[in-house]
Amino acid sequence: MRLTPAPGQLALVQAFLNTLDRQAARDELDTPPTTQSWLAARRLVSPGTEFDAADRRRLVEVRGALHELVAANGGAELQRRAVTTLNEAARRVRLGVRLHPDDGYRLMAEGVGIDRPIGELLIAVTGSMAAGTWNRLKVCANDACQLSFYDASRNRSGRWCSMATCGNRMKGRAYRERRGSTASAPPSQARVRAARAS
Numbered sequence: 001m002r003l004t005p006a007p008g009q010l011a012l013v014q015a016f017l018n019t020l021d022r023q024a025a026r027d028e029l030d031t032p033p034t035t036q037s038w039l040a041a042r043r044l045v046s047p048g049t050e051f052d053a054a055d056r057r058r059l060v061e062v063r064g065a066l067h068e069l070v071a072a073n074g075g076a077e078l079q080r081r082a083v084t085t086l087n088e089a090a091r092r093v094r095l096g097v098r099l100h101p102d103d104g105y106r107l108m109a110e111g112v113g114i115d116r117p118i119g120e121l122l123i124a125v126t127g128s129m130a131a132g133t134w135n136r137l138k139v140c141a142n143d144a145c146q147l148s149f150y151d152a153s154r155n156r157s158g159r160w161c162s163m164a165t166c167g168n169r170m171k172g173r174a175y176r177e178r179r180g181s182t183a184s185a186p187p188s189q190a191r192v193r194a195a196r197a198s
Helices: 010-017 032-041 053-073 080-092 115-131 163-184 187-197
Strands: 095-100 104-109 137-139 148-150
Touching (some): 010 053, 010 115, 010 148, 053 115, 053 137, 080 115, 095 115
Antiparallel strands (some): 095 104, 137 148
């Protein structure tokens, strides 16, 4: 399934979150070598940079915390541990400021090893917050999916990564559950529930 990419650097955050695909049982960060490959393909590290299990674990923790932060954009309760994890990650990475005569300033990730890609991801998050696009990045409301998607709807009411797949599945499930509860209720209650549903 092709998802609409988020704009600008937020697309990097979206792609990072979707390295874990629950429905396909696929994790692109499942080993240090696959982690290095994914980061190098996005120029977040130099080819040949080596990572160990602890580095991978830190990156996966950041991914989980960002997932919680994005889920809150769709109405989920924001978990305090996610904020703590991201604040701790931000303290560990070295962020610098580079001034340019025409473009003003830009934050740069100056850390080494796994700190550099974590820094770049956090820069992308703060940049999208400043640009006003962050709140449109959401997590699919289908618990079996939970892919990150960019909500391009005018009123920011999107709930599923795709109406053609997860949206139809979830609406069909809700319909079947309503029909099942109506069928098992006594006739008088069934009429009331049917009237409310319409």
